[in-house]
Amino acid sequence: MSDIGFEIDARLKKLVEEMKKKGLRVTIQRLAIASTVFEKIKGHPSFMDVLEEVRKRTPGVSTSTVYNTLQLMEKLGFITSFSYRGETHYDQPHPHVNVVCMDTGKIIDLPEDRDVLQLLEKKGVKVKTVVVYGYCEASGPG
Amino acid sequence: MSDIGFEIDARLKKLVEEMKKKGLRVTIQRLAIASTVFEKIKGHPSFMDVLEEVRKRTPGVSTSTVYNTLQLMEKLGFITSFSYRGETHYDQPHPHVNVVCMDTGKIIDLPEDRDVLQLLEKKGVKVKTVVVYGYCEASGPG
DNA sequence: ATATGTGCAAAGGGTTTGCAGATAT
DNA sequence: ATATCTGCAAACCCTTTGCACATAT
Numbered sequence: 315m316s317d318i319g320f321e322i323d324a325r326l327k328k329l330v331e332e333m334k335k336k337g338l339r340v341t342i343q344r345l346a347i348a349s350t351v352f353e354k355i356k357g358h359p360s361f362m363d364v365l366e367e368v369r370k371r372t373p374g375v376s377t378s379t380v381y382n383t384l385q386l387m388e389k390l391g392f393i394t395s396f397s398y399r400g401e402t403h404y405d406q407p408h409p410h411v412n413v414v415c416m417d418t419g420k421i422i423d424l425p426e427d428r429d430v431l432q433l434l435e436k437k438g439v440k441v442k443t444v445v446v447y448g449y450c451e452a453s454g455p456g
Numbered sequence: 457m458s459d460i461g462f463e464i465d466a467r468l469k470k471l472v473e474e475m476k477k478k479g480l481r482v483t484i485q486r487l488a489i490a491s492t493v494f495e496k497i498k499g500h501p502s503f504m505d506v507l508e509e510v511r512k513r514t515p516g517v518s519t520s521t522v523y524n525t526l527q528l529m530e531k532l533g534f535i536t537s538f539s540y541r542g543e544t545h546y547d548q549p550h551p552h553v554n555v556v557c558m559d560t561g562k563i564i565d566l567p568e569d570r571d572v573l574q575l576l577e578k579k580g581v582k583v584k585t586v587v588v589y590g591y592c593e594a595s596g597p598g
Numbered sequence: 599a600t601a602t603g604t605g606c607a608a609a610g611g612g613t614t615t616g617c618a619g620a621t622a623t
Numbered sequence: 624a625t626a627t628c629t630g631c632a633a634a635c636c637c638t639t640t641g642c643a644c645a646t647a648t
Binding site: 394396397398399400402411413416424426429430433434437439440441442443444445446447448449450 | 536538539540541542544553555558566568571572575576579581582583584585586587588589590591592
């Protein structure tokens with residue numbers, strides 16, 4: 315469990331601890347999937363994005379294993395997800411504001427979102443994540 | 457075109473005008489679908505919700521007709537949509553803040569949302585609609 | 599008269615599942 | 624040793640489409 319070829323970032327380390335604590339198995343596949351997800355999560359990857367990237371690195375991993383692992387990671391609170399245009403997108407678990415451009419399909423995190431979150435919380439909303447559907451600079455509604 | 461059994465609300469009237477102006481046909485089905493949608497839109501109905509409600513009122517209307525009409529209405533700006541848990545939900549077209557309870561699945565409009573929208577616009581985001589994923593009063597994260 | 603719309607039924611796309619064989623503990 | 628996990632392949636659900644028939648204009 316020391317030389318497996320992955321960068322062990324803090325989240326991965328914590329996930330592994332968490333899995334062990336719960337008697338869940340730390341498999342090669344789960345490590346490959348988790349490290350991929352942590353690396354790509356800022357880009358709001360879709361399920362297929364994750365699957366493809368995992369397979370680039372570790373060929374042969376199955377759809378269901380990726381699916382199961384993503385569900386596990388979500389249940390353990392390491393990622394969140396939301397759906398856009400019929401696809402599931404994975405995202406960082408801390409409350410923040412995503413902006414989706416309905417023209418380009420791009421999804422970015424709003425840089426300074428603390429005030430938005432605070433305003434929502436002040437209104438009694440327990441925020442997990444926020445998705446703003448709109449248009450980016452270059453494009454307009456229609 | 458006078459006694460068709462539907463309440464002609466302002467939006468329906470406007471939609472009909474718009475359709476005529478564009479040479480689109482004002483059919484019984486479209487009227488049934490549109491009036492249903494306008495009546496139920498505050499409840500963020502899913503595609504299936506709309507289909508079922510339309511059929512309750514006007515049996516025999518097909519999936520594709522409902523589908524086409526909803527797309528048409530969206531293109532003409534009378535409704536918007538977003539997806540949640542793999543389902544398309546239809547919504548009012550003006551910018552506003554929806555709150556989704558990830559526990560109960562309930563979707564409601566945030567009552568006083570103008571300041572939230574203004575704050576987002578001030579940050580340069582052209583907002584079409586906002587979906588806040590969180591938890592309602594009774595439930596907590598987990 | 600005819601361009602547009604409808605309904606049927608099937609295809610599509612992404613997600614989810616059942617199960618036999620494999621494996622981390 | 625054995626409970627858990629993996630991979631395959633098929634099922635699933637919702638959405639989307641093609642096309643012959645019907646209809647609003």
